[in-house]
Amino acid sequence: MKMLNVSQRRHHANEKSADGNHVVFSQVEKSYDGATHVVKSLSLAVRRGEFLTLLGPSGSGKTTTLMMLAGFEAPTAGTISIDGVNLTTTPPHKRGIGMVFQNYALFPHMSIADNVAFPLAARKTPRNEIGRRVSQALEMVKMRNFASRRPAQLSGGQQQRIALARALVFEPALVLMDEPLGALDKQLREHMQTEIRHLHKMLGVTVVYVTHDQDEALAMSDRVAIFNNGMIEQIGEPAEIYESPNTEFVSRFVGDNNLLDGVVDECYASSSGDYRAKVTHGGCQFEALTAKPLVSGTRVSVVLRPERVSIAAHDTDFENRVNSEIIESTYFGDHVRLTCRIPSGNDIAVKVANTSGLGSLRSGQTLPIGWRSVDSRALLAAGGQG
Ligand SMILES: Nc1ncnc2c1ncn2[C@@H]1O[C@H](COP(=O)(O)OP(=O)(O)OP(=O)(O)O)[C@@H](O)[C@H]1O
Ligand SMILES: [Mg+2]
Numbered sequence: 001m002k003m004l005n006v007s008q009r010r011h012h013a014n015e016k017s018a019d020g021n022h023v024v025f026s027q028v029e030k031s032y033d034g035a036t037h038v039v040k041s042l043s044l045a046v047r048r049g050e051f052l053t054l055l056g057p058s059g060s061g062k063t064t065t066l067m068m069l070a071g072f073e074a075p076t077a078g079t080i081s082i083d084g085v086n087l088t089t090t091p092p093h094k095r096g097i098g099m100v101f102q103n104y105a106l107f108p109h110m111s112i113a114d115n116v117a118f119p120l121a122a123r124k125t126p127r128n129e130i131g132r133r134v135s136q137a138l139e140m141v142k143m144r145n146f147a148s149r150r151p152a153q154l155s156g157g158q159q160q161r162i163a164l165a166r167a168l169v170f171e172p173a174l175v176l177m178d179e180p181l182g183a184l185d186k187q188l189r190e191h192m193q194t195e196i197r198h199l200h201k202m203l204g205v206t207v208v209y210v211t212h213d214q215d216e217a218l219a220m221s222d223r224v225a226i227f228n229n230g231m232i233e234q235i236g237e238p239a240e241i242y243e244s245p246n247t248e249f250v251s252r253f254v255g256d257n258n259l260l261d262g263v264v265d266e267c268y269a270s271s272s273g274d275y276r277a278k279v280t281h282g283g284c285q286f287e288a289l290t291a292k293p294l295v296s297g298t299r300v301s302v303v304l305r306p307e308r309v310s311i312a313a314h315d316t317d318f319e320n321r322v323n324s325e326i327i328e329s330t331y332f333g334d335h336v337r338l339t340c341r342i343p344s345g346n347d348i349a350v351k352v353a354n355t356s357g358l359g360s361l362r363s364g365q366t367l368p369i370g371w372r373s374v375d376s377r378a379l380l381a382a383g384g385q386g
Contacts, residue, residue, distance in 0.1 A: 021084075022048040022174060022206045023069065028078035030064050030230075038064050040230040042078070046208060047222075051200050053209045055217040056227025057253070062210045065227075066176050069208065071095050082174065093122070098167035098175040098205075102182045105163075106151040112162055113138070113147040119170045137165040140199065157188045164196070168203065178210045193220055214254050218242060226250050246291065248382045251303040258309075258348045260286065260302040261381060264294045277378040282344020286320045288376040299381040306337070306351040308375035311367055318370030324348065326365045336361055340369055 023046035030039035039061045046052050054062040067073040069080060071092035079088050087095060098119075106115050116137050120130045138144040141161040151159055160180060167175055180196075181189045197220055200207050211217050217224045218238040225235040226249075234241060234250045245251035248259065262281035267290060270276050277290045279302055288302045310318065324340035327347060338350040338361060350369060352358065361367070 020047050021045045022050075022082065023208070024081045024084075025065075025069075026079045026081070028065075028068065028075045028080060030061070030068060030073065031076045037076070038230050039068070039075075042230075042232065044225065044232060044235070046206060049204050049206055050222040051197070051207045051209065051220060053211060053217040053221040053224045054227055055211060055214060055224050055254070057212060060227040061230040062212075062227050063178055066178050066208065066210055070097055070099060070176055096170075096172050096174070098170065098172035100160075100163045100167045100175070100177040100180045102179040106159055106166075108151050110150075111147065112143065112149050112151070112154070115151065115162060116165045116169050119166060123170060125170075133169055137169040140168070141165045141195070156183055157192060160184065160192060161195075164199070168199070168205075171203075172205065174206045174208070176208050176210075179212070180209075181211075181216070189216070196220065218254070224254075226253060228253075244291075244377070245303065245379070248301050248303070248379050251301075251377070251379060256306050256349060256351075258304040258306065260304070260344075260346055260348075262286070262300055262302060262378075264296050264298040264300055264378065266296055267294045269293075274374075276373055279378055282342075282346060284322055284342065284344060286376065287373040288378040289374055290378045294378065294380075300378040301381050302376050302378050304348070304371060304376040306349040307353075309340075309348060309350040309369050309371050311338075311350065311352055311361075311369055317372060319373045320376070321368060321370040324367050324369050326361060326363050326367050328363055329361045338367070340367060342369075 025042050025044040028039060028042040029037055031037045042065065054065060056062055064073060068075050071090060075088060079086050081087060082095065113134050116134045117130050120133060135144060138147055141164055143158060143161050143165065146154060146158065154162065163180070181192050184192060193216060209220065221238055223235060223237055224241050226233045226241065228249050234246045241250065241254055245254065251257045260281045262279040265278045265280055265285065267275055267277045275290045275293050276287050277294050277300065278285055278287050279300055281302065286302055294300065322342050324342045326338055327341050328339040330337045333354065335354050336352045336358065338352060340348045340350050342348060348369065
């Protein structure tokens with residue numbers, strides 16, 4: 001196999017960047033015990049300069065995927081290439097990848113400056129060059145005044161910034177981050193999300209980011225890959241993942257969703273060029289979007305976001321209207337969340353923006369609710385076609 005150093009690889013990248021892919025996983029599999037596969041036939045192309053997030057439940061294979069890309073774990077089958085070069089057997093330190101892990105793992109006995117200098121020293125960078133780059137990296141994360149401190153003398157968020165500086169100091173073209181903000185409180189977390197996003201834009205590096213926080217994934221990423229049980233269930237831009245989940249799993253995992261199980265009565269092509277399914281659910285009929293025509297009798301879940309349900313159900317825009325009883329009403333300041341029981345006995349969560357004139361919404365009250373067909377989707381029920 002051809003071995004390239006970082007600058008050769010960059011040069012190579014420029015020649016090979018015609019397809020815009022930076023990293024390509026091709027049919028990658030991983031088993032730790034030789035029996036169960038924790039990553040199954042993973043094919044994934046990471047575009048140059050994009051911010052791609054791997055999002056999925058615990059144990060779905062996100063860290064394993066990152067570890068294989070970093071070179072700390074070897075795939076059981078398949079190949080991983082960076083800039084078109086197969087790196088499957090290249091050791092981690094020769095891959096030119098910057099990394100930030102959840103337990104930032106700063107060296108406790110070293111000063112902040114020495115921590116940040118470490119990747120440069122390991123690459124035999126000249127001393128004066130090291131000094132210059134360390135200052136730059138510390139400046140970038142606004143930590144220049146902390147250079148002579150020890151990690152233990154910094155807060156969690158400050159340590160996280162140093163970990164970022166250390167990952168970026170040798171100007172890698174690819175940076176991997178595994179739950180880097182997991183240990184921080186909500187406010188600091190949101191602040192660091194913005195900073196990481198800015199750094200990504202400013203430096204133009206490719207970032208592969210792992211989180212199991214869906215809000216973080218939607219807010220930060222160019223694209224999100226939803227992992228489930230060692231496979232990518234869906235990959236797309238945040239709005240696409242949120243608005244058009246392809247599977248029940250994705251619709252449950254990303255954001256709040258109501259799921260109403262039912263059976264397709266009929267399906268037709270609408271004048272706007274999409275397909276609509278009429279679905280019977282507990283004696284009611286609802287109409288929903290569907291990605292492809294479904295035959296009558298197909299078992300589906302109709303998914304519907306709480307913020308797409310309206311309590312102004314007299315509005316004629318709503319193809320779907322039903323009477324409900326308010327079971328619970330919770331005040332959240334900017335919105336009110338209702339649990340509305342419909343005649344099928346199912347509860348629908350409704351998120352109502354707290355605008356002026358909202359009036360009272362008390363449990364026990366009867367409330368007509370409605371939603372547009374295009375705001376709900378009929379997905380094949382988990383367990384397949386019935
Ligand atoms: N070194 C290892 N040896 C054996 N099994 C492992 C090893 N590392 C991970 N696993 C198993 O592989 C599966 C995937 O683990 P992985 O750490 O990739 O999940 P994850 O998606 O990162 O989860 P989390 O969100 O909890 O970090 C899990 O079932 C885990 O127990
Ligand atoms: Mg993990």
